[in-house]
Amino acid sequence: MNSEFTIAVHSLALLAHLPGHMASSELIAQNVCTHPARIRKIMGILRKNGFVKTKEGVGGGYMLACNPGEVTLAAIYRSMSTGTLKPHWCPGDPKEACLVSANMHDVMDQIFTEAEQYYTKYLEQHTIQTVLDKIRQGKCRVQDSQ
Template structure:
């Protein structure tokens, strides 16, 4: 699995958290702790799927274009990382004269396919709002005297 999904969820949660629901790629990159080019690439995909809009020019940036309690983590995952649970490389050689080597790739593909289905079903039960609620809960646990 790649980290695009985590960066996308982080970016969307940040936009939802900000009062004006807008931020530049530089601001998002600082918050995520990555570079602005990577953010722009991910945000471009999020824009294509309707999660964000862009505002051009000075003072522009990315604007949240979705309702946090209506967007499931599965939707975000499919837009950015669907199918990445399976590694790019698998051991074995289908042409090898060995039962294990000749069949391990197909067997492992099946496990990754099923795991991805279960993972997406779990993500379907959680929304961007779930992420925001858990962030607030973490903050309250770290600083119980703050309201």
């Protein structure tokens, strides 16, 4: 799995956290620690799925377009990363005479797909809001350190 799901959650949580619920790709990128172009790509997917709205041109950026308490991590995962849990490489060879070698790929594929459903079942329990709550009640580094 790549990190697009994590970055999407981070970006949405950040927008929910900020007073105006709005930020440019550059600001989000700094917060996430990646490149603005990567943020724009991910926000494009979130826009197509209705989680954010885009404002182009001067003073533009991304704006939260959903209720943070209603959007689950499962919904975000589904729009970003469905199917990325299973490894890329797969064992066996369909042309083999041995049943195990010939059918292992299909069997494991089915198992990974069903396991992913359990995975997303957990993600249903979290929303952008609950993530934000966890973040806020987490240790406040700024005051702890120095």
